[in-house]
Amino acid sequence: MQGPIESGREFEERWQDWSRRVGRLGSGAGWLIVVLIVAIWFLSGIYTVAPSEVALVKRFGKFTQAEGPGFHYRLPWPIESVVVVDSQSVRTEEIGFQSKAGVPSTQFPTKEEEALTLTGDFNIISVETVVQYDVTNSEIFAFQVEDYRRVIREAAQAVIREKVATRGVDEALTDKREEIASEIQRELQGLLNNYGTGMRIINVRLQEVTPPTQEVAAAFDDVNSAVQDKERLIFEAQGYSNEQLPRADGQAQQILNVAEGYKQSRILRSEGDVARFLSILDRYRLGKTVTEARLYIETMEEILPNLNKIILSKESGGVLNLLDLERLLGSSTGGEK
Amino acid sequence: MKSLVVFIVVVFLALIGYFLFAFTVDETQKAVVLQFGEIVRIVESPGLHFKTPLLENVVYLEDRLLSYDIRSAPVITVDKQRLTVDSYTLWRIQDPRRFMETMRGLRNNAEQRLDDIIYSLLRDSLAQKSFEDILKREFLTEVKQRAQTQVKDFGIEIIDVRIKRADLPTANEQAVYQRMIKERRQIAQRYRAEGEQQALGIRSEADRQVQITLAEAHKRSEELKGEGDASALQIYAEAYNRDPNFFLFWRTLESYKTSLAQNSTLVLSTESDYLKLLELMNSKGLIEALDNR
Secondary structure: OHHHHHHHHHHHHHHHHHHHHHHHHHHHHHHHHHHHHHHHHHHOOEEEEOOOEEEEEEEOOEEEEEEOOEEEEOOOOOOEEEEEEEOOOOEEEEEOEOOOOOOOHHHOOEOHHHHEEEOOOOOEEEEEEEEEEEEOOHHHHHHOEOOHHHHHHHHHHHHHHHHHOOOOHHHHHOOOHHHHHHHHHHHHHHHHHHHOOOEEEEEEEEEEEEOOOHHHHHHHHHHHHHHHHHHHHHHHHHHHHHHHHHHHHHHHHHHHHHHHHHHHHHHHHHHHHHHHHHHHHHHHHHOHHHHHHHHHHHHHHHHHHHOEEEEEOOHHHHHHHHOOHHHHHHHHOOOOO | OHHHHHHHHHHHHHHHHHHHHEEEEOOOEEEEEEEOOEEEEEEOOOEEEEOOOOOEEEEEEEOOEEEEEEEEEEEEOOOOOEEEEEEEEEEEEOOHHHHHHHHOOOHHHHHHHHHHHHHHHHHHHHHOOOHHHHHHOOOHHHHHHHHHHHHHHHOEEEEEEEEEEEEOOHHHHHHHHHHHHHHHHHHHHHHHHHHHHHHHHHHHHHHHHHHHHHHHHHHHHHHHHHHHHHHHHHHHHHHHOOOHHHHHHHHHHHHHHHHOOOOOEEEEEOOOOOOHHHHHHHHOOHHHHHHHO
8 A cells, every 4th residue: 555655645745835926926826816706797797878878777687777878777686687778779680671771762672471461442452661769768668578679560560550541442542541650650650559668769761662463553553654654635625626626617607707708799780780880871871772773783793603503584484494403503513694 | 207107007096996986877877786686776967977986887778768679479360350560669777776676677578578468468459459449540549548557667668569560361361362352343234335325315415405306307397398388378378269160170171281192092072072072073064063063
C-alpha cells in the first residue's frame, strides 16, 4: 500500500502549495471578479427607448411606470424588467393580399381565401384591404392582448365580409367603396374598443375590389364597353339628327323661295299681260272694226306662212273627196309646197 | 479571503431563498397556488408574492385576451345553401379557480371545449337560418350568449364570437361565377339595346322633324303659289272684263300663233272672209268684185 500513500502525500503537498498561491492572489483577484460581476449586473439595467417608443417598467412583474424616449435605468433582473412598445408608428395589416418589395401595388399576389367575399346579392368579389392602426394605450396593448395582430386581422376579416354582404356587387365594385371602407373602419374600431385592445384604427382602404376570376372580369369589362357602345350609338344618332335637321330647314327654305318666286312671277306676268291687253284695248276702242281686221290679218300673216295650206275654191268644193290626201299630207312633211 | 467567501455564500443563499419562498406574477398573468394538487389561494394582483417552500407550487394562467380560431363548419341553410363557416372567438380566463378545477389550468383543454361548444352552436343556429340571415350576422349575439352560459362554469368569459368567412363550396363558387357572367351579359345586352332604342328614337325624331319641316314648306309653298295664281286671275279678270268680246277675239288670235304649229296642214275655203278675195279674181274680175262690195 506504499504507492497510494506516497501519491496521497504528494497530492496533499501539491494541494497546499496551490491553495497557498491562490490564497495569496485570491483575496485581491477574487474581490475584483465579484465587483466586476456586481457592476455588470447593475449596468444591465441601462436601456434606451427610441423616439416612437414607450417603455413600460415592471417591478416583480407589476407595472410601475412608463418611460419616454432616451436613456433610462431600471433595477436589474430579477427585480425590474421593461417592455418596449412602439406606440407612435402606424402599423399596417394587409388582408386579401401580400405586398412584396419591388412589385407595383396592382400586382401584389392575392390571397384568395382571404380576399373572396360574398356580396348581398349573392355574387362573389375579391376584396383587398389595407388596415392602418396604431397604439393609443400602451399599457392595455402590452398587458391585455396576447396576439394583437391576430385579433385585428380576424376582426377585420369578419367586419369586411359583414359590410360587403350588405351591398350589391355593383355598389361594392364602384361607387360605394369609400362608404363601405368607412363603415368597416367604424365597426372595426367599435369591436376593438369592446375587446379592450388599446388600438386605434387610423384608416381602412379597400385597395383592390375586383371580380373573382378573369372570365368574370371579362364579363364585367364587357358591361363597360356596352355602356360605351350605348353612348356611341346615341352620339351617332345625334350626329345624324344634327345633319338632317339643318338640311331639311335648307330644303324648306328653298321650296319657299321657289314658291315665293312663282307667286311674284305670276303676278308680274299677269300684270304684264294685262298691261299689254289694256293698251291694245285702248287702241281698239278708237276704231273697233279696223283694229279687229288689222289684228286678224296680222295674225294670219304671221301664222299662215309656216303652215301647209290647201285652198279650195267654191267650184272645187266637191273635189275635196277626190283629193289624194295621203299624198298631199305625206309630201307636205318635206316642206312648203 | 474569508469575507469574500461569506459574501458569495450570502448571495447564493439569498438567491435560493428568493426562488424557494417568493414568486412573481406578471401583469399578463394570474397565479394559482397549489398544495398537493389542492388550490390554496388565487393570486390576481401582479407583483412579488410568497409561498411555503417545497409544499406549495404555483401555476400561472393567462390573463390576456385570447383569440381562438374555431374549426370551419360545413352548414346547410334553411334555403338549402351549402356554406363553409369559419369563425373565431375571443375569450379570457375570468375565474382562475373554476378554470383550474375544470380545465386543470390548461389552455388546450379550454380551447378544445370552446371549439366543440361554439362549433355545434353555430351549426345548429345556422341550419335554421336563411342565407341572407347569415350574411347579416345578427344571430351571432345569441350564439355568443348561449356559448357564454355553457362555459361560465369553466371560469371562461367569451368576449366575442364572429364569422370570419362564410364561403361557398368550390363547385357552388363556379356556379356563382357562371351566374355572374350571365348577369353581366344581360346587363351589357340591355345597355346596347337601350343605346339602339335611344338612337332609333333620336333618328326617327329627326326624320319626323324633317318630314314636318318639308311638308310645312310644301304647304306654305302651295299657298304662295295659290296666292300668286289667284292674284293673277283677279288681275286678268279685272282687265278682260272690260271688254269680254274683244278679249275673246284677241286671245283666240294670240293662241293661233302658238297652237297652230309649223307643218300643220290647213284646208282653207275661198269662201272664208280672209280668202274670198282670191275667188273674186278668178271669176268676175277684181274690179267688179270691188265695185260689188
